[in-house]
Amino acid sequence: MIRFAESIEAIAPRCEASPFGCQILSAANAYGFARPFAQFWTDAGAAYGLLDGVMRISGRVEDAEEAREFLKIVGAQRVVCDGENAEYLGLLPDAHGVILHKALHGEKAAPGGEVSLRALYAVLRENEMVGAFEPFYLDLSHRIRHGTVRCAALYEATEMTAVAVAALGGEAALITAVAVRPALHRRGLGRRIISKIEAQLGTCTAYVLRAEQENEAFYASLGYVPCGVWRSGILE
Numbered sequence: 550m551i552r553f554a555e556s557i558e559a560i561a562p563r564c565e566a567s568p569f570g571c572q573i574l575s576a577a578n579a580y581g582f583a584r585p586f587a588q589f590w591t592d593a594g595a596a597y598g599l600l601d602g603v604m605r606i607s608g609r610v611e612d613a614e615e616a617r618e619f620l621k622i623v624g625a626q627r628v629v630c631d632g633e634n635a636e637y638l639g640l641l642p643d644a645h646g647v648i649l650h651k652a653l654h655g656e657k658a659a660p661g662g663e664v665s666l667r668a669l670y671a672v673l674r675e676n677e678m679v680g681a682f683e684p685f686y687l688d689l690s691h692r693i694r695h696g697t698v699r700c701a702a703l704y705e706a707t708e709m710t711a712v713a714v715a716a717l718g719g720e721a722a723l724i725t726a727v728a729v730r731p732a733l734h735r736r737g738l739g740r741r742i743i744s745k746i747e748a749q750l751g752t753c754t755a756y757v758l759r760a761e762q763e764n765e766a767f768y769a770s771l772g773y774v775p776c777g778v779w780r781s782g783i784l785e
Contacts, residue, residue, distance in 0.1 A: 551619050554589040554596070555582050563596035563608035564718055568648055568756035568779070569630060570607035571718030572725075573598035575697040578717075588623070592616070595634070601684075602626035606634050613637045617784055627781060635780035642782035646760040649773035655751040664700045666690060668709040676728040689714070701746040703738055711738040713746035721754040743771055 554560045557577060564570025573589065573596055580587040580600075590597040592615075595608035604625035610616045617638055620628060628640055635642060666686055673679040692698040699722070703711040710733050714726040724746060729738045747755060758779050759768055 551590050551592045551597070551615060554591045559591055560589055560596040560598075561719060563591060563594065566721065566754070567607040567631075567718075568650075568721075568723040568758055569598075569605045570596065571716045571721050571723035571756060572605050572629075573607055574718035575692060575716035575723075576600050579692045579695040579697040590619075599623060599625060604628045606630035610634050610637055613639070620784060627783060629779065629781045632778035632780055635782070639785050640780055640782045641785055642780045644760065644781040646758060646763070646779055647765075647775050648777040648779050649757040649759050649768055650776045651755050651771070651773045653747055653750055653753055653755050655748060661699055661701060661749045664702045664712075665709070666700075669700060669702060669712045669714075672709055672712045672728050672730055673726060675731055678726055678728055692716075699746060699749040701742060701749060703742055703745065711742040713742045715746050715750060715755070717750075721756060722750045723756045723758070725758075739767060740771065 557574070560573060560577060564574050576587050576598055577589055582589060586601055588599045592611040594611045595606055598605045602625065604620060604623070604627070606628065628635075628638070630640070631648065666689055670679060670682055670685055679685050689698065693700065697717050699715045699717065701713045702709050711729040712726070713724060715722045715724045724743070727739065727742060729742070757768060757773055759765070
């Protein structure tokens with residue numbers, strides 16, 4: 550049976566060893582359990598996190614029929630989960646790819662320093678990775694204040710040249726965005742920004758949701774290996 554979750558303790562066991570769990574825990578730790586736009590549920594095997602119409606599922610869905618009806622009732626506009634849950638739910642994917650992971654062994658998470666969110670947004674925008682500025686800023690600044698994300702940036706003089714963002718979830722983290730200014734590609738900045746965000750994560754498992762046929766050699770060269778597939782889409 551799917552029921553409301555009212556505490557981190559209720560969802561945390563179903564979010565372990567999962568990139569989707571990182572996203573769910575990051576949102577729950579930032580927004581709590583009383584906001585209408587950020588809601589959380591569990592069943593016997595999975596945690597569900599709905600933020601601004603996007604439902605993320607971590608763990609293993611117990612009852613596909615119940616879950617499908619539940620997703621419709623709560624108004625999930627899109628669902629993001631692993632391939633097994635996507636198939637079980639009959640998800641019609643609009644995007645898909647490979648889940649990558651890497652064990653990080655930093656002795657201590659390095660301090661990140663202050664990053665201009667407007668400049669970070671500009672780099673992501675140049676790479677067509679974000680929408681409107683205001684919701685982006687409100688969400689990311691709130692998560693930063695609550696310590697549920699890490700941001701890293703590289704500079705040349707005063708210009709921000711590359712950025713990375715990671716969502717924190719217990720003993721794991723999901724690197725959610727990596728971008729280099731388009732005019733500066735093929736200069737090693739991608740490798741450097743990944744190294745910088747990893748240093749801020751300390752000892753943990755780092756995940757990446759790599760889009761199908763994108764950046765395969767790049768992440769392999771950095772030690773990230775496949776551990777599953779992900780799907781994003783809508784119900785039939």
